[in-house]
Amino acid sequence: MKRLSEQLNLPVEIAAKKILGAVIERSVNGHVLRARIVEVEAYHQSDAASHSVTGPSGRAKTMFESAGKLYVYLSYGIHFCCNITVGKLGEGAGVLIRAVEPLAGESIMMINRRGISGRNITNGPGKVGQALGIDRTFDGHDLEQAPIKLFLDDQLPDDEIVQSTRVGISKAVDTPWRFYIKHNPYVSKL
DNA sequence: GATAAGATTAACT
């Protein structure tokens, strides 16, 4: 297995398609939570909607690290959202995890989500962070190390991927950098 | 030093 930093040293929209369908594994208190990434969005420093547009200052500095790191930011003061950095060192690029499909440890995720279950458990970026117990202390974490690991699989065939515009932004709204898996109930918005 | 806006969610009416 090649290093993540090599595998994800790609243009953001290519890396986003590669991360779609990958599996993220989170260990906590002897339990293993595993989930498949079913919805992502790409962000880049050349993109007005990205946190990294202002340069490697403040919260987005992690996006300028080499690929395969975790960038966690606080959304609306309440929600923790998870990104995977891509591209090369010094390039402010990342892929936001918008939704995942639980594969293992769903009962633990349910506890983290205060009893909410069903497809509402992880069908949104803030929900993913909460279900997996990720907060800002994991900002900059290397995704080849415990307790949070990323496993890339073969890229999905194009006919399983839907490409569209991003959600919840007010700038660069026409940039089609949102990717999700067809016919998956955990995708936040179809 | 102060203020406005934001890659959102859940609980209301």
Added chain:
DNA sequence: GTTAATCTTATCC
């Protein structure tokens, strides 16, 4: 459909 919750950065005094 509307609104409150709540904190960080950027942008202006």
